[in-house]
Amino acid sequence: MEKVLITGISGGQGRLLARRLLDSFEVCGVDRVAWEGRPKNVAVHQVDLRKRKFEDVFRTEQPTAVVHMGMVRHFRVSEQVRHDVNVRGTKQLLDHCVHYGIQKLVMISSSYVYGAAADNPFYMDEDSPLGATRSYPEMRDLVEVDTLTSAFIWKYPHIRTAVLRPVNVLGYYVHSMIGEYLRQRRVPTVMGFDPMMQFIHEEDVSEAIALTLQHGLQGVFNVVGPGAVPVSVAIREAGSTAWPMPEPLMRPLIDRLFRWGMVPYPAGAMDYIKYPVTLSGKRFVDATGFRPLFGLEEIFHSVRR
Amino acid sequence: MATRGFRRALGDLLGGLLPLSVRDLRRELDDRIRKIPTRLNEFGYDPWGLCPATVRETVLPALALYKYYFRVETHDIERVPPGRALLIANHAGQLPFDAAMIALAMLLEAEPPRLVRGMAEYWVSELPGVSVYAARAGAASGTPDTCREMLEAGECVLVFPEGVRGMNKLYKERYELQRFGTGFMRLALEAQTPIVPVAVIGSEEQNPGFANFERLGRLLGMPAFPITATFPLLGPLGILPMPVKYHVYFGEPLHFQGSPTDDDAIIDEKVETVKTAIEKLFERGLRERHGVFSG
Numbered sequence: 001m002e003k004v005l006i007t008g009i010s011g012g013q014g015r016l017l018a019r020r021l022l023d024s025f026e027v028c029g030v031d032r033v034a035w036e037g038r039p040k041n042v043a044v045h046q047v048d049l050r051k052r053k054f055e056d057v058f059r060t061e062q063p064t065a066v067v068h069m070g071m072v073r074h075f076r077v078s079e080q081v082r083h084d085v086n087v088r089g090t091k092q093l094l095d096h097c098v099h100y101g102i103q104k105l106v107m108i109s110s111s112y113v114y115g116a117a118a119d120n121p122f123y124m125d126e127d128s129p130l131g132a133t134r135s136y137p138e139m140r141d142l143v144e145v146d147t148l149t150s151a152f153i154w155k156y157p158h159i160r161t162a163v164l165r166p167v168n169v170l171g172y173y174v175h176s177m178i179g180e181y182l183r184q185r186r187v188p189t190v191m192g193f194d195p196m197m198q199f200i201h202e203e204d205v206s207e208a209i210a211l212t213l214q215h216g217l218q219g220v221f222n223v224v225g226p227g228a229v230p231v232s233v234a235i236r237e238a239g240s241t242a243w244p245m246p247e248p249l250m251r252p253l254i255d256r257l258f259r260w261g262m263v264p265y266p267a268g269a270m271d272y273i274k275y276p277v278t279l280s281g282k283r284f285v286d287a288t289g290f291r292p293l294f295g296l297e298e299i300f301h302s303v304r305r
Numbered sequence: 306m307a308t309r310g311f312r313r314a315l316g317d318l319l320g321g322l323l324p325l326s327v328r329d330l331r332r333e334l335d336d337r338i339r340k341i342p343t344r345l346n347e348f349g350y351d352p353w354g355l356c357p358a359t360v361r362e363t364v365l366p367a368l369a370l371y372k373y374y375f376r377v378e379t380h381d382i383e384r385v386p387p388g389r390a391l392l393i394a395n396h397a398g399q400l401p402f403d404a405a406m407i408a409l410a411m412l413l414e415a416e417p418p419r420l421v422r423g424m425a426e427y428w429v430s431e432l433p434g435v436s437v438y439a440a441r442a443g444a445a446s447g448t449p450d451t452c453r454e455m456l457e458a459g460e461c462v463l464v465f466p467e468g469v470r471g472m473n474k475l476y477k478e479r480y481e482l483q484r485f486g487t488g489f490m491r492l493a494l495e496a497q498t499p500i501v502p503v504a505v506i507g508s509e510e511q512n513p514g515f516a517n518f519e520r521l522g523r524l525l526g527m528p529a530f531p532i533t534a535t536f537p538l539l540g541p542l543g544i545l546p547m548p549v550k551y552h553v554y555f556g557e558p559l560h561f562q563g564s565p566t567d568d569d570a571i572i573d574e575k576v577e578t579v580k581t582a583i584e585k586l587f588e589r590g591l592r593e594r595h596g597v598f599s600g
Contacts, residue, residue: 118430121450122353192433196354196440227346230354230437237348247433275430276354297347 001026002104004213005063007093008070009044010035012173013108013202017067018042020206025213028061030054031070049089058100065104065213068093071145073110074177075138075264086141087148094152097159105161106212108205109146111198111222111279112139113165116271122196123280126165126220136268150220160216164208166223167279170303171202177265179303181273182238188254191244194232195276200225201294201302211288224281225292225299231273237300247274330368334361337418344458353455354440355420363438364409371409375402375507375551376600379410380590384555385419385501389456391493392421392463393579394503395482395587396471399531399544403508403551407463408443410553422455422462426469426528449492456496464489466576473529476513480587482580487572490579495565502556502579504586510597511546512536550600552593554586 002025008014009029018027019039028043029035035044043061047053049070068090072082090107097105114124115131130146132139146163153161168178181187200223208223235242245253251270257263284290294302338357350356371377385392394407408421423439424447430436445451455462465471466485474483493500514531522530535543559582561575594600 119427119446119448121448122445123454124450190433192435192437194437194440196350196352228352228354229346229348229350233348233350278352295347 002065002213003028003061003063004065004067005029005057005061006067006069007031007049008068009042011069012171012175013069013169013205016171016173016202017069017206017209020203020210021213024210025065028057028063030057049085049092054092055096058096062100064102065106066093066097066102067106067108067209067213068149069108071108071142073142074175075258075266079138083141086145090145090148094149098156102159104213104216105149105152105159106209106217107145107149107161107163108209109142109149109163109165110169111165111167111277112272113143113146114277114279115139116195116275116277118275120276120278122276122278124222124278125280126222126283135271136266138266138268153218153220157218160218162212162217163220164212164223164284165221165279166205166208167198167200167225169202169205170199170299172302174202174205177269180264182234182240182303183305184240185305186243187235187240188250189231189235189242189244190250190270190274191246193247193274194230195274196228196278197231197234197272197276198224198228198278199234199296199299200292201299204292204294207293208284208288208290211290215288217287219283219287221284221287222279222281223284223290224279226295228278229296234300237297238303239305327365330365330372333413334364334368337412340417341412341420342417343420352458353422353443353445353451355422355443356441357420359438359441360420360443363442367405367409368413370402371406371413374548375406377406377410377551377553378600379414379553379555381555382410382414382553383416384557385411385415385461386499386558387417388459389496389498390461390558391456391489391498391500392461392503393489393500393583394463394465395480395505395509395583396465396467397474397479397505397509398511398546399472399514399533399536400512400546401465401472402511402546403505404463404465406508406551407503407505407553411461419461422460424452424462424464449488452492453496456492456498469528473514473517473531474509475517476510476515479509479513480591482583485576485580487569487576490561490572490576491565494561494563494575499558499560500579501558502582502586504554504556504583504590505551506554506587506590506594507549507551507597507600508546511549512544547598549597550594552590552600554590556582556586 004025006029010031030045071086113130255267258266411419411421420443423444425444430446467483470483514533516532518530
């Protein structure tokens, strides 16, 4: 039986994935926090990806596959720490994968790496440039992690490496920035802008990762859910109220508030509610036959306040 | 919930006060919109953000222009084939009323009615408000990838290869096609799409331009700065068109063969065929009309 090591296993998505994989894989994981009430046969090691103890996990657990989702995607820590954990942590992990004979690696990136821009084509494929840092420099570590792992695919072709870029993930368990955003009582939006946004349910993301492991996929794949709606519809369906603000007012305001720690995202994130980032999931569907189980209504229902 | 109900009741009440002709227009519109073949999701949006419900709510003023101001007459609209098609038309008149009128013609007179997709300039999606409405009405940022996808999905896409060059052409250049871009032809070849030449008669006289100070326009953040009989004399309102009579002529669909990556010279030859077809329609339209305003 294959043994999968999941980084970030105690997060919402990590827990869902662990339970999803238990039928067909042995599962172990690492995280900085413990997982209370985990299944008995799942070992969770509380380590830091950058530390020596992380390497020990590879030695003792001897996994054959790794799912890497243990990244800091919020801004509650300093930029340096975030960069360190994400980029250096991933680099360490890639080295361990080479040294300890890992056969399959799945890295969970996101659609955000493409960046939101007025001249984005609709339904971009995986070869589109990663433009996030053009107007959202705080994303540079996540873009770098994606690039680092994509390069790893070509350097070590004997390791089946897949980079997954799912669209906006929503669900009951997962902690995502977009989920936090939609769940606010009054949701700030940019007045006069209402881009199309794609969503996918957390369970479908787990399913996609499981399929990636089963098929031993190699390459970069967008993972797309059931469809797209304007962000205003998503806000309405999540049971919240949109609060349109004129951009010249909103940008400096969010900028200040973010620096004072009163808003969880920097002003650059505004572009994602202003311009569309829509992806084509064709490559992944062709490779695995993936079909999202959860429709848009169920997705929004799962985050309804 | 209560406010929504109240708003609806108020809407119905006001609807009762509308003149009969407006109510008829609305009924006709509903009837047409119902017949449009689109692929909408459970919230009423298509993959590119088009929303027929929004179109229904907001198109009435444009419809009034279509019927009573420009009194649009279409000719041979049945030539537009079902499924994917590229409508290639002349562009003129300082403001893109020609686009709206062609789109309305396809909605009101084509069988089955179609919502024409437009390829908008990039800066349209940077304008607050306009960006949303353009998307709901079927326009999208004009990247070749998006256009190809729409064609492959069987949409009918309207393109003005003259672009801004045409919109701000001078009065003395009326019914003279400006330089055509070649992008549309490469797309047509790539997506194997029939091209329908379209000639709009009337738009070229709706707001005659005598000069165009492009530099000044660019300085002001506009694509052009035309001098017309009424602009800038009457302020922003001066850019509005006169009540010319519109005729929209549709030509036989043209099918082209070849590689989309051919040299410009080879592509240009094919583009020239399309231009000739539109010029033929010009000739016919100008011959058949009696006056600029009476038509």
